[in-house]
Amino acid sequence: MAAIVARELTKHYRTSRRREGVWGGVLDLVARRRETVKALSGVSFAIERGETVGLIGPNGAGKSTTIKLLTGILRPTAGELSVLGVSPWRQRRRHAMQIGVVFGQRTQLWWDLAVIEALKLLARIYRVPPADFETRLKTFSEILDLEPILHRPVRKLSLGQRTRCDLAASLLHNPPVLFLDEPTIGMDAAVKARMRDFIRATREINGTTIILTTHDTSDIEELCGRLLLIDRGLLLFDGTLERFKDSYGRWRTLIVDLAEPVDLDRMRQLLGDPDLKLSAPLERRLTIGFDRRACTAHELLARLEGKAPIRDVATAEADIEAIVREIYEGFYP
Numbered sequence: 321m322a323a324i325v326a327r328e329l330t331k332h333y334r335t336s337r338r339r340e341g342v343w344g345g346v347l348d349l350v351a352r353r354r355e356t357v358k359a360l361s362g363v364s365f366a367i368e369r370g371e372t373v374g375l376i377g378p379n380g381a382g383k384s385t386t387i388k389l390l391t392g393i394l395r396p397t398a399g400e401l402s403v404l405g406v407s408p409w410r411q412r413r414r415h416a417m418q419i420g421v422v423f424g425q426r427t428q429l430w431w432d433l434a435v436i437e438a439l440k441l442l443a444r445i446y447r448v449p450p451a452d453f454e455t456r457l458k459t460f461s462e463i464l465d466l467e468p469i470l471h472r473p474v475r476k477l478s479l480g481q482r483t484r485c486d487l488a489a490s491l492l493h494n495p496p497v498l499f500l501d502e503p504t505i506g507m508d509a510a511v512k513a514r515m516r517d518f519i520r521a522t523r524e525i526n527g528t529t530i531i532l533t534t535h536d537t538s539d540i541e542e543l544c545g546r547l548l549l550i551d552r553g554l555l556l557f558d559g560t561l562e563r564f565k566d567s568y569g570r571w572r573t574l575i576v577d578l579a580e581p582v583d584l585d586r587m588r589q590l591l592g593d594p595d596l597k598l599s600a601p602l603e604r605r606l607t608i609g610f611d612r613r614a615c616t617a618h619e620l621l622a623r624l625e626g627k628a629p630i631r632d633v634a635t636a637e638a639d640i641e642a643i644v645r646e647i648y649e650g651f652y653p
């Protein structure tokens with residue numbers, strides 16, 4: 321059976337809609353206007369043990385809501401959810417012991433304690449045997465470089481430092497399932513690389529099932545075998561990165577190196593297709609962006625053959641960053 325199963329998962333938030341101005345404030349006191357925000361509208365997926373799945377989507381898509389439902393912080397409005405056979409919101413305590421969670425935007429550590437104290441306290445809450453705590457702390461400190469910050473109060477840490485501590489905290493009890501909501505937010509390139517190494521190591525050693533949300537597509541490329549794309553509470557895509565590129569990545573680039581400086585107007589004439597995206601990033605290099613459903617690199621080259629002094633050619637796939645941007649901008653229906 322799959323580690324995580326969601327069926328028609330739905331979450332509606334009931335919030336009050338505030339009126340403007342002083343008089344509005346008075347009216348709000350007397351009679352609140354309520355409104356419903358449909359954060360998730362029937363999302364279904366199944367995740368196998370040991371999978372690392374990336375959850376992506378524009379701001380407000382419903383990613384954090386999904387994580388909060390999966391961790392049992394919120395109760396679904398409708399639909400079914402099970403994580404290792406446990407219902408996250410009905411069996412909260414039992415669920416808490418089997419999951420680790422990191423919200424990159426906020427910390428689960430006590431603000432005024434030193435990092436080491438906060439970790440020890442968590443270890444006691446989770447009943448981690450002292451010997452295990454020592455070994456894990458040592459490993460985590462090494463990979464995440466925690467040593468220099470262990471004795472600082474949590475509130476004095478930078479965002480990247482704090483998230484590293486949060487990640488260590490989330491894994492103290494060695495949970496089989498890990499949820500990460502924007503784990504690499506605010507991290508510099510070096511720390512991001514460490515963080516990803518750590519996530520990979522955890523997965524390899526313990527076979528941890530991981531769901532992470534991110535706005536950094538390189539997290540997906542480096543860590544996730546599969547991605548779920550949600551937008552406005554609906555699941556738009558569920559599959560591998562290759563399939564994602566195949567379904568959405570309609571733009572390819574043909575790179576042509578010439579023996580002479582590029583004359584863009586002439587090239588436009590030779591190619592004769594207004595939908596192509598032409599540019600000359602180098603003096604003698606022409607790049608042609610084309611829709612692979614409309615034509616092929618071979619056809620484009622044939623139009624230039626014998627008329628332009630071609631020295632070398634290469635093609636490039638659309639990168640995932642560009643695809644995601646196009647989807648978010650409503651490029652695809």
Ligand SMILES: Nc1ncnc2c1ncn2[C@@H]1O[C@H](COP(=O)(O)OP(=O)(O)OP(=O)(O)O)[C@@H](O)[C@H]1O
Nearest residue numbers: 333335357359377378379380381382383384385386
């Ligand atoms: N407690 C709440 N009360 C009312 N509406 C909420 C609440 N939390 C989230 N929402 C709304 O639900 C929708 C989904 O929010 P959610 O936080 O899940 O988005 P997200 O995909 O995590 O976005 P981001 O990329 O900005 O983190 C948004 O429209 C948001 O305004």
Ligand SMILES: [Mg+2]
Nearest residue numbers: 383384385501
């Ligand atoms: Mg979010």
